[in-house]
Amino acid sequence: MIPFALSIYWDFPILLIVFSLVYSATRHDPWPKILREAVYWIGRIGGFLLAVGTVLYACSTWL
């Protein structure tokens, strides 16, 4: 079993932060708007994946 410290899930925050920052920066020029939208996307994508992960974990544990 691969230890959690070496898990591929540790690579995901890099993708999440880079995608959110770059996508937001291509939509706005002022920095406050870029940062606000980036935080919004990080929360939205992260929340969605966390919800999916929780459901899958619950299914694999209790079903």
Added chain:
Amino acid sequence: MTAPAVPPAPPRKLDFFAAFLSYLLPGLGQVLQGRIGKGVLFFICLYSLFFHGLWMGKLKNVWLPEPSSLPAARLPIVGELGGPLKAAYNRPQFLGQFWMGIATWPACAQYLLTKSPENGEPLPEPSPILGRYMQAPSEIEINALQRSGDKRFDLGWVYTVIAGVLNLLVIYDALAGPVIKNEDETPPAPTPKPGEGAGS
């Protein structure tokens, strides 16, 4: 009395040179346009993502295969493909990675310079300048990488493709500006001409 209508902002001129620079190096076009902070952000973010993906794939996930040994590639209207189109058909990941600009040119150089292996050897000769960097790996090598490690090898090329596709957005930003224009950029209200007083 209604306020005078503010004329819409004139359309932004397309900056093809900046777009080309942003293709070469992510963010370089924005730096040329004076948006230095954004240019640096694009450069750091996209190069971090691309090279992190390359590292995850042990530097063996950005390449174009040599087309002579590949199965035939046929598209409905275009017909039979050859050369680099055939190679890209068999390695579609490169169509996304290509938009990272100079960072992927070693793969193009390897495609152009590498001769197919002779006498049944599994690997072609390494390039005198690039070595095996971004050279198409052998089937045996790819199988070994996929079997021996975790899913990082496969996840790596996904990261490099996402970096390339994100750079398409950056190129568009250099070409035509941000998608949502800054409200502060609206032009000032026109000054009334002499003789157009409030009472007239």
